[in-house]
């Protein structure tokens with residue numbers, strides 16, 4: 001979501017005459033769009049701000065200004081504290097206020113230092129300009145569209161409900177218009193995103209609230225949209241309707257990111273996840289019934305307060321039972337203001353480290369096995385960019401695997417059949433089947 005928000009900020013500022021630069025030293029304005037999900041992220045922001053402060057002073061000695069903005073969830077959580085802790089910061093702007101950047105920057109240009117961390121009453125999306133076809137093309141053939149923000153679930157480890165606010169869904173017409181603009185400019189894959197994307201309940205032109213599967217079905221009719229994905233889903237919102245869509249919508253890719261966090265019922269309860277391990281396994285079984293080749297990825301937290309060796313074993317056993325194509329995993333990080341952080345039974349760092357290593361070893365073995373199983377199979381690949389070596393192009397399989405082949409850059413933006421010939425550590429090597437490639441182009 002931060003990638004999406006950063007792009008929206010860049011679009012908004014482009015309309016104010018700003019252009020993006022890759023080198024921080026050259027910038028009149030630097031925005032750090034930040035994440036607050038784990039502690040390290042906030043520490044990184046302050047260390048990055050220290051470096052920027054030095055750059056700002058060097059520029060100011062040369063008679064040039066550099067404005068420094070902290071955006072995103074660290075901005076939301078820290079507020080004026082960020083202004084206090086780092087004198088070089090000009091503006092702190094939260095994730096629900098960044099549409100006001102032009103007016104806020106006009107004030108910082110006059111020497112004010114300020115924060116805006118309101119949860120705007122107005123809908124920020126109404127104030128964000130549509131990107132131009134050039135801006136869209138520069139970002140490639142796969143794009144994110146935010147359809148839902150915020151969270152009402154209050155898992156006991158998580159800051160999201162505090163930094164992103166309550167669950168809000170964008171209207172169907174807005175999402176359709178944004179997607180049409182992207183597709184018309186050449187985007188072929190849309191990933192609809194939300195903190196709880198499958199809790200989507202967007203107001204539709206028929207006056208009803210549509211669930212995610214209806215939105216996806218509507219988007220599948222937009223010319224040029226070859227592939228649809230969605231992320232991130234909560235297991236309790238994985239409705240049968242959405243599961244069935246995986247069997248019914250050819251554009252909906254057979255890959256679902258479904259965070260489990262833990263395989264222990266006791267820990268899941270303490271996390272306030274509102275489901276146990278068997279409910280998670282039941283969602284997986286139903287997804288596989290609807291779409292037998294579906295691949296799954298997940299998020300896991302190790303070392304939540306009170307987690308015993310037996311609880312951790314239950315997580316490994318859930319992982320073994322499901323068999324994931326990939327997963328993200330984290331050591332529990334206590335977040336101030338969340339119930340988990342208040343608990344007296346915190347797990348020591350060494351146990352967390354050992355559990356994380358064991359879990360990642362298992363996931364890595366599953367990922368390698370999943371990739372190795374692709375050898376000899378033929379997949380549709382959406383080509384996204386030139387490959388690392390001359391004459392190579394790179395894209396993604398339906399299961400989110402990176403695939404590279406020898407082929408013409410003309411194929412970028414096209415879906416073509418590829419036979420997988422080898423599996424490396426992080427990508428698959430394939431051979432174009434020929435012929436089929438051009439037919440599917442739009």
Ligand code: SAH
Nearest residue numbers: 157158195232259299300301330331332333
């Ligand atoms: N809404 C999604 C998750 C969003 S946060 C869901 O409910 O699944 C992304 C991931 O960060 C989470 O799935 C979790 O695994 C991890 N995470 C969140 N808070 C964390 C914390 N305090 N410590 C460690 N990992 C955390």
Ligand code: SF4
Nearest residue numbers: 151153154155158160
């Ligand atoms: Fe955080 Fe996800 Fe739980 Fe919401 S559902 S509180 S975003 S982990």
